[in-house]
Amino acid sequence: MTTVSFIVPTFNSARTVTACVRSLRSQTHPDIEIVVVDNSSKDDTAARARAAGADLVIIAGPERCAQRNQGAARSRGQIVVFIDSDMVMEPALASQIASTLDSRPELGALIIPERSFGDGFWTKCRALEKSLYIGNESVEAARAFRREAFESIGGWNVNLTAAEDWDLDDRIRAIGVKVGRVGAHIWHDEGRLRLRGTFGKKRYYGQWIAAYLDAHDNGARRIRRSGLLDRKSELLRHPILTTGMVTLKSFEAAGIYAGMRDARSGRLAVLPGAHA
Amino acid sequence: MRILFLTWRDLAHPDAGGAEVYTEHVARRWVAAGHQVTLFAASVPSRPGEEVVDGYRVVRRGGRLSVYRAARRWYRASGQGQFDLVIDMVNTVPFTAHRWITDTPVIAFFHQTAEECWRFNAPLPVALVGRYLLEPRWIRSYRDRTVLVVSQSTADAVARFGVTNTVILPEGFEPVDVPKVGKEARPTVVWVGRLVPYKRPQDMVEAARLARLQIPDLQVWFMGGGPMLEDLRSSAPEGVEILGRVSEEEKASRLARAHVHVATSAREGWGLVVSEAAALGTSTIAYNAPGLKDSTIAADGQLCPPEPAALAAFLVASLPSLQAHPRAPIPYGGAHSWDEVACEMEDAVLAFLGRTDRAIGTPADATWRRAVVAAH
Numbered sequence: 001m002t003t004v005s006f007i008v009p010t011f012n013s014a015r016t017v018t019a020c021v022r023s024l025r026s027q028t029h030p031d032i033e034i035v036v037v038d039n040s041s042k043d044d045t046a047a048r049a050r051a052a053g054a055d056l057v058i059i060a061g062p063e064r065c066a067q068r069n070q071g072a073a074r075s076r077g078q079i080v081v082f083i084d085s086d087m088v089m090e091p092a093l094a095s096q097i098a099s100t101l102d103s104r105p106e107l108g109a110l111i112i113p114e115r116s117f118g119d120g121f122w123t124k125c126r127a128l129e130k131s132l133y134i135g136n137e138s139v140e141a142a143r144a145f146r147r148e149a150f151e152s153i154g155g156w157n158v159n160l161t162a163a164e165d166w167d168l169d170d171r172i173r174a175i176g177v178k179v180g181r182v183g184a185h186i187w188h189d190e191g192r193l194r195l196r197g198t199f200g201k202k203r204y205y206g207q208w209i210a211a212y213l214d215a216h217d218n219g220a221r222r223i224r225r226s227g228l229l230d231r232k233s234e235l236l237r238h239p240i241l242t243t244g245m246v247t248l249k250s251f252e253a254a255g256i257y258a259g260m261r262d263a264r265s266g267r268l269a270v271l272p273g274a275h276a
Numbered sequence: 277m278r279i280l281f282l283t284w285r286d287l288a289h290p291d292a293g294g295a296e297v298y299t300e301h302v303a304r305r306w307v308a309a310g311h312q313v314t315l316f317a318a319s320v321p322s323r324p325g326e327e328v329v330d331g332y333r334v335v336r337r338g339g340r341l342s343v344y345r346a347a348r349r350w351y352r353a354s355g356q357g358q359f360d361l362v363i364d365m366v367n368t369v370p371f372t373a374h375r376w377i378t379d380t381p382v383i384a385f386f387h388q389t390a391e392e393c394w395r396f397n398a399p400l401p402v403a404l405v406g407r408y409l410l411e412p413r414w415i416r417s418y419r420d421r422t423v424l425v426v427s428q429s430t431a432d433a434v435a436r437f438g439v440t441n442t443v444i445l446p447e448g449f450e451p452v453d454v455p456k457v458g459k460e461a462r463p464t465v466v467w468v469g470r471l472v473p474y475k476r477p478q479d480m481v482e483a484a485r486l487a488r489l490q491i492p493d494l495q496v497w498f499m500g501g502g503p504m505l506e507d508l509r510s511s512a513p514e515g516v517e518i519l520g521r522v523s524e525e526e527k528a529s530r531l532a533r534a535h536v537h538v539a540t541s542a543r544e545g546w547g548l549v550v551s552e553a554a555a556l557g558t559s560t561i562a563y564n565a566p567g568l569k570d571s572t573i574a575a576d577g578q579l580c581p582p583e584p585a586a587l588a589a590f591l592v593a594s595l596p597s598l599q600a601h602p603r604a605p606i607p608y609g610g611a612h613s614w615d616e617v618a619c620e621m622e623d624a625v626l627a628f629l630g631r632t633d634r635a636i637g638t639p640a641d642a643t644w645r646r647a648v649v650a651a652h
Contacts, residue, residue, distance in 0.1 A: 015432070019564045019579045026578045028593055052573075088564070088581050091593035117581045119392075185589065187581035 002098040005033040005077030009067035013085035014043040021052035029094035035075045037067040065156035081144040086189045093184040097144045108149035108177035109142035118190035125244035141169035162205030163212035166222045199255040206259015278312045283365040286317040295387045305618035307331035309635040318343035370414045385424040388545040389433040396474035427570035443624045446644040447546045449611035455529045462493045463595045466534035468549045471502030476540040479584045485513045486588035532556040535598045547571035551609030559603045574610030615639040
C-alpha cells in the first residue's frame, strides 16, 4: 500500500486547522500520514491540529517553504502532498493520488484542482476566478509529488514566500518530470475576503514576485493571468461577479506592484495579520 | 447554594428549545443535590407568574422584549440578598446582569451567538442593525467577565468580540433506545430539521441531484416540517422524499436505517441531531458551520465545505465504505450524560466563586475534560 504523506504548514491557523486536518483524517485511502509544521503560532493551532488527528506536529520556521521542507523530511510516505491550513480535501483525494501515481509510472507530480468557499461578495468573486483556472496550466501548480522527484530538486525554494508553488512546478518540469492531475478537489476556505486585506496581503507577497520573475524566463505568463478571459461565456453569465472579480484583481495587481516596488527600493512590508 | 438563572424562556414556553432543555436538566439535578434554584423567565399565557417545577421555582414576568426590564425590576423588589450566585443566560439579547446586580456574583452563559442568523430571522434593516451594531455591543459588554459556553465554536465566536475568559461545558444528551432495524438496501441519506432557509435544505436537494449522477440509486429522506415544505415537495428530484413531520419513533428508525446523516445548517448551538444520529449508529457529514462542527467532531463525523458540489463529492466518496462498514452506535452520540453536565457546571461555578464544596459527584461514565480556551 502506498503511503501518502500530507504536509501542512500552519501559523495562527486556529480558525481553519481543525477542518483541514479532519478532512485528511477521514480520507478513504487507508494509508495516510498527516504532518503539521507549526511556525510557533500565538494561538492554539498546534493543540487543535493534534486534537483533530495529526500524526505528527512539529515546530519549525521561519517561513512556509522552510516549514514544508522540514515536514517532508520528517514524513515517511512515498508520495508527499503539500496542503495549506485553510484547505479542506474531498475524501477521495488521497486514493486518487495514490492510484494515479501507482498506475502511471511516467508521472512524477500531480495537480489538484481547487475551488473556493467562504462568506460575502468578494469570496464569490474569488470562487468564480478559481473556477476559471481549473485546467489552466499557467496558473495551476503541482501539489502532490513522488518523494524522489521532490527530493531530487532539493525541495521548496526557501528564498521565496510567494510564487514558490510555481517555482517548484517550473523546476520539477525542467528536469523532465511529467505532471498529471486528479479529479478530486481541494476546497480553499477564503473566510470573508476584504479588498483592503487582499491589497495588504498581495503587497507583502509582491516582494518575492520580483525575485520569482528574475529566476524564471517564462515567469510573466504566470502573473499575467490572460487565461481569465478565455472563457467569456462563463463571465457573461455572471456579470455582477465578473465586475467584482475585475475589481478584486485590480486591487491585487496594485498590491503586487506596490510590493515589487517595495522590494526594489529595499523597503520591506509587513504582512497585516496572519499568513501561511 | 441559592442560585438564580435569568433566562428569556423557561421550558413551559411554547417556543422553548435546546437552551431551555439544558437549563432545565441542570436545575433539576442541582435541586436534587440540595441547591435552591430559581428561574426568572418571560410570562407564558395560561401559566402562573410563579410556580414550582421539579423542585425549582419559576418566576415569570414580562414578554418577549420586556422580560429584560422586568428582570431588573423584580430583582430590585424581591431578589436582593436572596441569592449566592446569578447565572445570566444570554440568548442574543442579554440581561447584562453584572451591570445592575452588585450584591451577588454574576456569571454569564452563552449557548450561541446569532450573527448570520439575523439575516434569516429578521427583515433586512433590523437584521443589519442587529448583526453589526447591537449584537457586537451586547457581546462586548461581557468583556472581562467569566463566560460559560457549550462549544468551542461559541468560545471562538465571543472571543472575536473580546470575551476571552471562557469555560467550555459539555453538551448533554438523553440516551435513546436503538431500534432493532438494519441498514437500507439502497444507499440512503437522511436530513432532519425544520425546513427553513438557514438550515439550507435546498443545498441537500442540489447535492442529491449531483450525487445521483454517480450513485443512481441514492435515496434521500427529509424529515421535518416548516415553511419550505410545499416548495421542496413540488420541486424534489427523483430519489428525494420530503416526508414532513414524523413521529419520534419513525425519526429514530429512519435515522438508524440510513447510511449517513447530513446537516447543512448555517449555525447551531450544538446540533443535537448529529449526536442522535451517532447514538443510533449513523455517521454525519455536516457543513463546517459554528456549533454543527462541534457535535460532528464529537461524533467523529466529517466536516464538508458549505457548497452543494462539495457535499455531493463527500457523499459519493464516503457512501460505499459507510455501506460496507456501518458505524457502531456511540454512547451519548459523542455528547455527555445530563448528570455529567450538571456536575461540570457546578464545578465551573464553584471555581468561579472560589469554592470547592461540591454537592454533585462525578458520574461513573464521565468522559468530559474541561478546557479553558486560550485568548486569540
